[in-house]
Amino acid sequence: MLKIFRKLDLAVDCPTDQTCCGQPAFNAGYRREARVAAERFIRIFEKAEVVVCPSGSCVHMVRRHYPDLFRDSPDWRRRAVALGVKTFELTQFLVDVMEVEDHGGRFDGRITLHDSCQALRALGISAQPRRLIAKIAGAEFIEMRESERCCGFGGSFSVKYPEISTAMVDDKVHDIIATGADAVVGVDISCLMNIQGRLSRMKSPVRVLHIAQLLAGR
């Protein structure tokens, strides 16, 4: 990401005392604990002009769930909403805010894209990663069947309901392999971790890349 931002001549700061947006606790139903993380997140990031995050689900947490989390504290809620407005997922930031699609990335081979649930449905991120991939030199893009179908990660769901989770990721992996792609790309590391884990266990040569890695030419 840094490489990309530097190319765009952006002043970047990465607060090193950041920890977590609180999503794991929130999704598991532990709202009080999630709030602790959320308050910290807001304190650390609210002074920034823009906050960019390489994770659709984290941005979703901030934009969609923070106001809900703070519904009983008007002051915190206001701060959460103000922060949400300037928090962007990476591809959203590059395509919609910076309006730059070509970042000099290169990939020789076929690429397919997995649409992460939170990024797609909550944030409407679908065209942006596709536009970025289209500008990757040497790459051939193939849509997989049902790219928007959930990969089965779902946070702790993946360890608590492993057979269901595995059955779902199997379908996803099947669709990926059916495209003949050399690599599958996504905007959410959690989905990618899940997909990669299954591909690896199956000894598949298909690579798994986060969009940032693809853009930076890894």
Added chain:
Amino acid sequence: MTTQHDFIGRVAAALGNAGATERRRATVFSARPGRRNGEILKRTRTRTDVDRMMLLKELIVQGKPLNLRVISKKDPSDTAAAIAALVEERSPEWEGPKSVAAWRHPLLDSLDLPAILARQKVPVYLPRQTNGTPESMDERSRFRSRVQTAFIGITSADYCLAQTATLVMKTVPGRDRSVSLLPSIHVAVIELNQIIRNLPELYACLKYDGKPPDWGFSNCLTLISGPSKTADIELTMVHGAHGPRELYLYVITPRSGPRDRMISIQ
């Protein structure tokens, strides 16, 4: 079992609704035709035959995927001839001789079906005339057995919705529901001016064209969009589950050329 008062009291308590009943009632129920209903009614009342021909076209298109066969005929006698041809070429699904059951209805009366079908020796059963005396168990029993053995049921309808290819039938004396339900083939005969566009028009007509204080539709109103079907086995579509397997709709369409006549729906 609980009383209505206690049950609804619990619902009201759950909603935290303390009073404001009259105000809420006014908001939730419409007291008189709102602007939208007014527009809809105006449109139905000022519709011309040209407009209706467009609706007929749409009806035919919408009916196709539903297996609804829409046939335009120029007058009652042409319609009667077509029905006679249908009776001739079709066979009963269940055992027994051919017979037909029909509504008592002015439009159907004008077809003179008993006479037409008598040529093929096919009886036409009509419900008895309403004469003030309540129908006996015996009469109803006989009616049921006649309708049950008929292989074609012939009705008219009150309205036909073009957008969804729907026939609308109010249940009133002489126009019983089982005639469009028990026989294997359902034949409906309507006039062009009975075709309206869609559900909003239907509901507006039912609510505001009926003569007060009755609602326009009695204890039973049936909407039929195509013959019976099911896809419960492996999602394979099969026509003819429990209701009629075939549905023919004859629309009497005067061929006197398109004229800009204002026709209101009764």
Added chain:
Amino acid sequence: MSQIRTERYKTEARKAIKDRVLQSALSSVQDRLGKGTAKAYRELPEGPGLRRTAHDMRMQAVENLDLLLETLADNIGKNGGRVIFADDAQAAVTACIDIARKHEVRQVVKGKSMVTEEIGLNPALQAAGIEVTETDLGEYIIQLAGESPSHIIAPAIHKTREQVGRLFAEKLGISYTDDPPTLTRTARKALRQKFLTADMGISGCNLACAETGHITTVSNEGNIRMATTLPRVHVAFMGMERVTARLEDHDILFRLLSRGAAAQHLAGYISYIGGPRQTGQMDGPEDFYLIIIDNGRSKILADTEFREILCCIRCAACLNVCPVYGKIGGHAYGFAYSGPVGAVVTPLLVGIERAKDLFLGETLCGACKDACPVDIDLPRMLLALRARLTRGGVDRPTEGGITAEKVFYRAWSAAIRNRRIYTGLMRTARMAQRPFTGVDGMIHHLPFPFDGWTRSRDLKPLTSKFFTERWNKSRLVNDDNPT
């Protein structure tokens, strides 16, 4: 109440995943009906925004339910029908049996009704010596097979034509065939006799209309018309939330129901029924009863966080797109309602602790919300159920793994607060993972509770250098994103 098997979620899910026939059937349903829904919404003349209008309409009805029910009851009375209010499943069942006894009913024909599944009506009637025949083809099939429905709209979707063929050969004595039209004709013939001889017809109610005093029934087969026209008594069951104020509300709701359920413009048969047959009518029942059921709905109504679920019109659009339902099928949900709607409404009806797998065993992907014709925010309520569960004290104190989990998250939130502790933990994890990391650089085994992951998947280990460490080391390092 019908039997509650929500505790069997994991077991049934495991069984379902291994069942190739079921998997194929589920894929088929979701392919044919799930994908068609989005397209059907786009083709609406008013556009997909109509769903929001429908949502507001349903919420208004739910929020004025007391008025609507009162008006409905009064108007049904005017149409000659009788309304009975039932607090719970037992009251509803008892009322029905009383009616059956009063009218000397021996045989019942029944249209598909989820609320009658919920209250366990069939077994109770049968125990009272009354023969009950399900007449919806899918329900008829599973009744013959002695099973419960696996889908709200297509109850026998889990059965192949060969299975149905064998079932009919065995139970109906016909020679084996697996041709759906032939099988359907067989059912048509068998059920026709039942319709003609039954004493009582039972139906549900899709959407009642308060201002006119009618219930509505919806089908494509015509079985509900048969069951509510031919027998001499008609008893309709209605979940208390299934009512609209105005007649014109039905336009939007029926169009959306038909699209959500089966990508149709409008269902084949819609009947408005307000009372028994009137003088001059030769057919129709002599008596009409409407049983309006609470059974836990007023509790849901009182809870503003979950009130929205009462907007549901039971179209099953959410089932048709849910990736979890698509793997585990309807039986895993252990109650009348399956899929995303089941994951919300079942715990609210039978107990949050008891049915917790239903809302924990979802990925919150959000496909259901997009598919819902009345735009119900199901994911929001799934999250809210999780929060309720952890608060504890809801029905029972939480037990076992959940308590340990609570401790875990408390510790986690302490760590989150303090970057040094957080980093310390991450470093510890990085060290601890080394013995687990294979030569290929991936982790293949992890101890409980993470073995759920590694049974079927590898795990990419934490990177050797955290981004924040690199950032700290040198602001000018030309390095890339963290993993």
